[in-house]
Amino acid sequence: MFRQFCYLLLAAMVIGCAAQPDKSQSERPEKAPAAVRPATTPLAAQSFYPSTYKVPSTPPTLIRHATILTGTGTRLDGADVLIVDGKIQSVGPGLQAPPNSKIVEGEGLWVTPGIIDVHSHLGDYPSPAVEANSDGNEATAPSTANVWSEHSVWPQDPGFRTALAGGITTLQILPGSANLFGGRSVVLKNVPSVTYQGMKFPGAPQGLKMACGENPKRVYGAEKHEFPSTRMGNVAGYRAQWSEAREYLRDLEDYQQKLAAGGKDAKDAKPPKRDLRLDTLASALKGDILIHMHCYRADEMATVLDMSKEFGYHVAAFHHAVEAYKISNLLAEQGVCAAMWADWWGFKMEAYDGIPENIAFVDAAPGGCAIVHSDSEEGIQRLNQEAAKAIAYGARAGLNIPPERAVRWLTANPAKVLGILDRTGTLEPGKMADVVVWNRNPFSVYALANLVFIDGVVRYDRRNPGVAPESDFLIGQPAAPGADR
Amino acid sequence: MRTLLTVLAGLALASGLQAAAAPAVLIHDATLHTLSSAGTLEHADLLIQDGKIAEIGHGIRAPAGAEVIDAAGRPVTPGLFGGLGRLGIEEIGIEPTVDDYSLKLGAMRPEFDVTPAFNPDSIVLGVGRLGGVTFVMLAPSAEAGGKGASGTIIAGQGSIARLNGAVIPTAHTLFIDVGGDASALSGGSRAAQLMLLQQAFTEVRSPKAFLQGDIRVLTPGGRQALQTYMDGGAPIVFDVDRASDIRQVIAFAQREKLRVVIKGGAEAWRVGPELAAARIPVVLNPLDDLPLSFDAVGATLENAARLNKAGVKIAFSLDDPEPHNIRKVRQAAGIAVAHGLPSDVALAALTRNPAEIFGVGATNGSLERGRPADLVLWSGDPLEVSTLADRVFIQGQAQVMRSRQTELRDRYLQKLRANAAR
Numbered sequence: 020m021f022r023q024f025c026y027l028l029l030a031a032m033v034i035g036c037a038a039q040p041d042k043s044q045s046e047r048p049e050k051a052p053a054a055v056r057p058a059t060t061p062l063a064a065q066s067f068y069p070s071t072y073k074v075p076s077t078p079p080t081l082i083r084h085a086t087i088l089t090g091t092g093t094r095l096d097g098a099d100v101l102i103v104d105g106k107i108q109s110v111g112p113g114l115q116a117p118p119n120s121k122i123v124e125g126e127g128l129w130v131t132p133g134i135i136d137v138h139s140h141l142g143d144y145p146s147p148a149v150e151a152n153s154d155g156n157e158a159t160a161p162s163t164a165n166v167w168s169e170h171s172v173w174p175q176d177p178g179f180r181t182a183l184a185g186g187i188t189t190l191q192i193l194p195g196s197a198n199l200f201g202g203r204s205v206v207l208k209n210v211p212s213v214t215y216q217g218m219k220f221p222g223a224p225q226g227l228k229m230a231c232g233e234n235p236k237r238v239y240g241a242e243k244h245e246f247p248s249t250r251m252g253n254v255a256g257y258r259a260q261w262s263e264a265r266e267y268l269r270d271l272e273d274y275q276q277k278l279a280a281g282g283k284d285a286k287d288a289k290p291p292k293r294d295l296r297l298d299t300l301a302s303a304l305k306g307d308i309l310i311h312m313h314c315y316r317a318d319e320m321a322t323v324l325d326m327s328k329e330f331g332y333h334v335a336a337f338h339h340a341v342e343a344y345k346i347s348n349l350l351a352e353q354g355v356c357a358a359m360w361a362d363w364w365g366f367k368m369e370a371y372d373g374i375p376e377n378i379a380f381v382d383a384a385p386g387g388c389a390i391v392h393s394d395s396e397e398g399i400q401r402l403n404q405e406a407a408k409a410i411a412y413g414a415r416a417g418l419n420i421p422p423e424r425a426v427r428w429l430t431a432n433p434a435k436v437l438g439i440l441d442r443t444g445t446l447e448p449g450k451m452a453d454v455v456v457w458n459r460n461p462f463s464v465y466a467l468a469n470l471v472f473i474d475g476v477v478r479y480d481r482r483n484p485g486v487a488p489e490s491d492f493l494i495g496q497p498a499a500p501g502a503d504r
Numbered sequence: 505m506r507t508l509l510t511v512l513a514g515l516a517l518a519s520g521l522q523a524a525a526a527p528a529v530l531i532h533d534a535t536l537h538t539l540s541s542a543g544t545l546e547h548a549d550l551l552i553q554d555g556k557i558a559e560i561g562h563g564i565r566a567p568a569g570a571e572v573i574d575a576a577g578r579p580v581t582p583g584l585f586g587g588l589g590r591l592g593i594e595e596i597g598i599e600p601t602v603d604d605y606s607l608k609l610g611a612m613r614p615e616f617d618v619t620p621a622f623n624p625d626s627i628v629l630g631v632g633r634l635g636g637v638t639f640v641m642l643a644p645s646a647e648a649g650g651k652g653a654s655g656t657i658i659a660g661q662g663s664i665a666r667l668n669g670a671v672i673p674t675a676h677t678l679f680i681d682v683g684g685d686a687s688a689l690s691g692g693s694r695a696a697q698l699m700l701l702q703q704a705f706t707e708v709r710s711p712k713a714f715l716q717g718d719i720r721v722l723t724p725g726g727r728q729a730l731q732t733y734m735d736g737g738a739p740i741v742f743d744v745d746r747a748s749d750i751r752q753v754i755a756f757a758q759r760e761k762l763r764v765v766i767k768g769g770a771e772a773w774r775v776g777p778e779l780a781a782a783r784i785p786v787v788l789n790p791l792d793d794l795p796l797s798f799d800a801v802g803a804t805l806e807n808a809a810r811l812n813k814a815g816v817k818i819a820f821s822l823d824d825p826e827p828h829n830i831r832k833v834r835q836a837a838g839i840a841v842a843h844g845l846p847s848d849v850a851l852a853a854l855t856r857n858p859a860e861i862f863g864v865g866a867t868n869g870s871l872e873r874g875r876p877a878d879l880v881l882w883s884g885d886p887l888e889v890s891t892l893a894d895r896v897f898i899q900g901q902a903q904v905m906r907s908r909q910t911e912l913r914d915r916y917l918q919k920l921r922a923n924a925a926r
Contacts, residue, residue: 146800178794237598275888330741344916348923359852364909365628365828366597380920397791404845415892416917464838464889493795496588498771501803 085125090445133188133453145176156195264300379413583638587821615807616660624669630907635831776814809844
């Protein structure tokens with residue numbers, strides 16, 4: 020029953036990227052006449068496999084007289100949130116509901132932005148965790164930057180629904196960490212759908228999953244006697260790939276320049292042979308794909324930061340980062356977030372120095388960016404409680420963190436590293452109405468989500484379980500807990 | 505001989521037998537969750553003298569020289585049970601030189617006992633203590649062997665260990681794994697699991713029924729070890745999730761007159777009345793709510809509440825047998841409460857119930873006069889995630905509230921502060 024453990028052993032997860040509307044050029048056919056060649060070329064793959072998610076239309080909703088944590092660092096008591104056309108219309112005291120509005124009486128309740136998990140494998144390592152469903156780690160070569168986690172996502176994973184009950188409105192599905200380059204991630208809205216495209220967060224950039232440390236060297240070195248078998252081998256492996264990607268990108272840019280120049284140059288111009296692996300790496304170097312790096316030890320994170328300078332890219336976040344507390348100032352100075360567990364440690368050598376103050380320390384560094392992540396179908400159901408533990412341990416170390424600050428670890432900061440902070444992650448006018456109404460202060464073991472809105476639509480209602488449909492897998496199963504309902 | 509005596513003295517020290525030298529401690533104005541017939545006492549006092557709970561009540565006077573702790577209403581509970589797992593027998597995961605929890609000799613060896621591997625100096629103990637955990641059950645794991653020899657469905661024996669480093673020799677327990685995840689340990693079918701166990705127990709009952717040359721599943725040592733568990737002797741833990749498998753185990757236990765404990769029990773709520781009638785307790789993880797396997801299609805956050813309603817005695821243990829985060833079992837108990845379990849039952853499932861199930865009810869699991877002081881003073885509601893342990897006593901001894909984690913914390917807190925002030 021402890022599948023989480025297996026993830027860590029073979030931590031390669033799926034990285035998928037959603038379509039980026041501003042890059043929606045179609046791929047150029049190899050032999051097309053120059054005149055119809057798109058001006059920008061091969062790296063436009065993100066526009067394929069597009070999101071088909073549509074926001075159903077709903078009447079306006081007014082949540083009133085609640086305690087609101089906006090995600091911007093502000094707490095409002097006895098205030099309201101007005102949702103119109105799936106967006107946050109306004110936040111503040113004494114708002115007027117338009118006609119036909121649904122009213123949610125928020126007396127005694129707390130409201131937060133929807134919770135965002137930057138590190139999930141739901142759908143790729145679904146329940147039931149049978150071998151036939153194990154689709155999260157393409158552990159057949161140390162660089163599989165060509166794979167996309169979205170192509171493994173099984174939308175019927177019952178874990179999406181249990182995560183929704185925990186207030187999860189958006190989640191990043193990453194490839195596992197067996198490989199140096201695990202592949203592309205995808206950002207999903209936690210809505211029921213028969214296809215993953217129906218869950219894809221419109222316009223969210225894809226990510227690239229990379230992994231430090233024990234996993235790649237164990238999977239290839241210790242288990243297969245292949246490269247890499249050491250941490251220095253890991254770094255040599257990344258560098259070789261990045262150099263190749265730089266050349267690929269240069270060839271592409273040369274080609275594009277020739278096209279742009281027109282005339283004979285354009286006529287003779289030939290693009291480099293398309294390579295799906297290098298497409299991903301080159302897009303990451305350009306900043307179109309955001310880099311998520313599984314890394315435990317402080318010294319390895321520092322090495323990776325140096326490497327990012329050598330090849331000219333930015334690490335969006337270190338994931339797991341159990342030793343982030345040792346370099347919290349360095350991370351803050353370089354503008355790199357750390358996505359962490361509250362208290363998990365010791366399950367392998369590189370997790371031996373984990374401490375439950377890790378999140379609070381990262382948060383305390385001036386400019387620090389802390390994120391609470393799950394990497395677990397259990398943990399994703401209660402990231403609010405993980406944050407509560409981090410607050411408690413922080414307080415014992417003399418770091419006092421109010422709820423309005425801590426909630427950013429679950430909302431604004433994850434939205435930032437996923438490149439979607441302009442659309443969700445806080446309760447600000449114009450943003451997607453991804454909102455959770457809690458039965459009490461969410462930083463409690465007794466906290467439960469009463470209502471979860473995604474784009475203004477109630478997707479979970481604790482008093483009406485039918486609102487969130489059961490997975491296809493669980494219907495018609497005599498043993499299922501809901502079978503007697 | 506001299507060496508032996510030195511060793512014995514060292515062991516006595518490690519087990520806290522020196523408690524008599526400690527000064528008395530009066531915990532004043534606490535909310536005492538006694539987990540005894542006295543229930544919960546508000547604004548009450550508890551006096552620890554000579555390592556024992558000398559008095560519980562109101563208006564207790566501190567003896568001369570006693571340390572007085574003003575609890576200011578904070579709760580005191582018995583020390584918590586950290587579940588079934590690998591404390592002191594797995595320092596870190598995936599490192600064979602410090603992982604001693606499974607035997608893979610390819611043969612059924614119930615005589616395998618993990619307790620000699622227990623390391624009282626493991627840093628993991630200190631982390632658990634600071635989480636308010638004072639006792640655990642050391643449990644071996646039944647594991648397939650990968651490329652080498654495999655384990656079998658009989659994982660072996662364990663016992664209760666205290667987080668002061670003492671192993672309790674009288675609390676031995678046998679661990680057996682059945683169900684779909686153990687099929688690889690029983691020739692590919694779960695149907696063979698009780699068949700093999702049946703043969704093992706028959707070998708013990710009628711050793712002569714097997715003539716020389718027959719294929720026996722047990723060694724003479726194995727037969728001797730299993731004897732301890734016959735006729736309602738020591739408890740046997742069956743790790744099992746599926747309702748139909750639990751029913752098979754209940755029937756087997758009744759046939760063989762065994763004292764059985766169900767571990768896991770994702771679908772145990774579907775068998776509640778039968779378990780209650782057979783007086784079989786369930787050690788469950790309240791966090792199990794997903795069909796992680798086909799044996800757990802019925803997993804639900806209401807498992808604990810439904811079993812309690814059916815009259816089944818429950819205790820809590822996380823699924824993960826790794827010892828590092830056993831403190832999380834308290835959070836799991838709180839989640840059971842959020843899903844319908846009365847909070848006094850949740851507290852019992854962390855203290856009194858496991859102590860009784862595993863035979864240490866006389867020393868652990870409740871606050872009663874004359875017992876060794878094994879208790880925790882909490883900063884707030886003991887089931888709340890924002891609560892931490894303020895003081896911990898194990899078998900009469902006040903524990904130093906430090907661990908390798910607090911050492912690391914303090915070292916890097918200094919750096920953080922120096923930098924922030926820059």
